[in-house]
Amino acid sequence: MKPVYVDNNATTKVDPEVLEEMLPYFSEMYGNPSSMHSFGGEVGRKIREARERVATLINASPEEIVFTSCGTESDNTAIMAAVNTTPFKKHVITTRVEHPAIKNMAEYLGKNGYRVTFVPVDGKGRLDLDYLYQSLSDDTAIVSIMWANNETGVIFPVEEISRVLHERGIPFHTDAVQAAGKLPIDVQKIRADMLSLSGHKIHAPKGVGILYVRKGTRFSPYMIGGHQESGKRGGTENTASIIGMGKACELAGKHLEEESTVVAKLRDRLESEILKSVPSTIVNGERENRLPGTTNISFEYIEGESILLMLNELGICASSGSACTSGSLEPSHVLRAMGVPYTAAHGSIRFSLSRYNTDAEIDFIIEKIPPIISRLRDLSPFWNQAEVIDNEEVNAR
Numbered sequence: 001m002k003p004v005y006v007d008n009n010a011t012t013k014v015d016p017e018v019l020e021e022m023l024p025y026f027s028e029m030y031g032n033p034s035s036m037h038s039f040g041g042e043v044g045r046k047i048r049e050a051r052e053r054v055a056t057l058i059n060a061s062p063e064e065i066v067f068t069s070c071g072t073e074s075d076n077t078a079i080m081a082a083v084n085t086t087p088f089k090k091h092v093i094t095t096r097v098e099h100p101a102i103k104n105m106a107e108y109l110g111k112n113g114y115r116v117t118f119v120p121v122d123g124k125g126r127l128d129l130d131y132l133y134q135s136l137s138d139d140t141a142i143v144s145i146m147w148a149n150n151e152t153g154v155i156f157p158v159e160e161i162s163r164v165l166h167e168r169g170i171p172f173h174t175d176a177v178q179a180a181g182k183l184p185i186d187v188q189k190i191r192a193d194m195l196s197l198s199g200h201k202i203h204a205p206k207g208v209g210i211l212y213v214r215k216g217t218r219f220s221p222y223m224i225g226g227h228q229e230s231g232k233r234g235g236t237e238n239t240a241s242i243i244g245m246g247k248a249c250e251l252a253g254k255h256l257e258e259e260s261t262v263v264a265k266l267r268d269r270l271e272s273e274i275l276k277s278v279p280s281t282i283v284n285g286e287r288e289n290r291l292p293g294t295t296n297i298s299f300e301y302i303e304g305e306s307i308l309l310m311l312n313e314l315g316i317c318a319s320s321g322s323a324c325t326s327g328s329l330e331p332s333h334v335l336r337a338m339g340v341p342y343t344a345a346h347g348s349i350r351f352s353l354s355r356y357n358t359d360a361e362i363d364f365i366i367e368k369i370p371p372i373i374s375r376l377r378d379l380s381p382f383w384n385q386a387e388v389i390d391n392e393e394v395n396a397r
């Protein structure tokens with residue numbers, strides 16, 4: 001059974017053109033790009049091309065692109081570079097809804113002598129900008145704020161934030177892992193000092209990431225080793241994946257328009273049909289200002305895990321907003337930060353689409369969801385006593 005894959009914020013399919021470009025670098029083109037001989041030099045030339053392609057996607061210079069092993073490494077590197085190069089500053093600012101790559105790093109710093117501010121969000125997942133601006137101080141080493149949230153798709157006003165921070169002379173990093181390929185990214189416009197990307201979210205393979213480091217930004221490597229990446233990241237290059245990342249960035253630029261129109265249309269149809277056909281469903285996050293392919297929907301009074309299992313039996317791959325920790329289902333930190341009530345947070349499902357999804361797949365999900373939800377609600381002791389909400393009214397707020 002071919003899966004109906006709507007879990008693209010978790011990972012994406014490698015584009016066949018990306019794979020084709022990578023293949024020779026696993027076999028006949030195995031030289032080390034740092035070698036003096038032309039066999040390795042040819043691989044070095046391909047890496048330079050990849051660097052240029054990445055730079056073009058985000059309007060950077062190739063020298064500002066550092067290849068890493070993943071989005072997590074890029075995020076960790078950005079934070080550590082800022083704190084290590086300004087050891088006299090002991091304050092870090094981020095948000096309550098970051099990916100663990102930032103959240104857990106910030107918590108680690110909090111346990112190791114740093115004061116960490118986690119900026120809250122409102123019920124729609126929008127950032128409290130006043131709180132952010134009031135938290136800034138001369139002691140702030142770095143502000144790291146994601147461009148778009150991986151669970152809800154809500155987009156943060158990074159351009160405005162960056163402008164304020166620039167005026168204050170405070171370094172700004174943004175995790176653009178979910179924004180890439182879905183929204184235009186122009187580092188000249190947003191003026192971030194550092195920005196993270198991940199290959200496997202944009203149809204490149206897993207195990208490759210990017211850290212953009214603006215020229216002149218204080219930097220120290222996180223991976224200390226050889227002279228690779230102009231001394232910014234030691235370690236022999238993951239050549240095939242880097243070459244794949246370059247191709248994926250080129251394709252991401254080409255498909256940007258399609259992502260923001262065709263994919264958004266599929267998502268909107270999926271969402272509105274579910275809201276029409278299933279009572280007591282709530283969209284989590286601001287609907288107007290979201291990534292084009294993401295919808296996070298709460299089906300009240302049932303467990304997301306049960307929905308996922310039933311979807312899985314039909315070959316539908318999605319994600320839930322709760323995770324099984326120590327035997328109990330805990331709603332995600334993102335939904336908790338938004339104050340989503342437990343009855344809704346437990347039953348949240350994230351559908352995340354890509355350019356590979358089709359109308360027929362969306363029809364299939366729209367057909368299968370209502371009977372799954374009513375079967376599960378028939379088994380729920382809470383559902384029978386629950387007050388059914390008016391979807392139209394609740395989701396219009």
Ligand code: PLP
Nearest residue numbers: 070071072099101150177178198
């Ligand atoms: N940041 C965000 C917003 C993400 O969604 C992810 C992955 O889900 C990451 C960082 C981590 O990227 P990677 O899986 O490449 O380490």
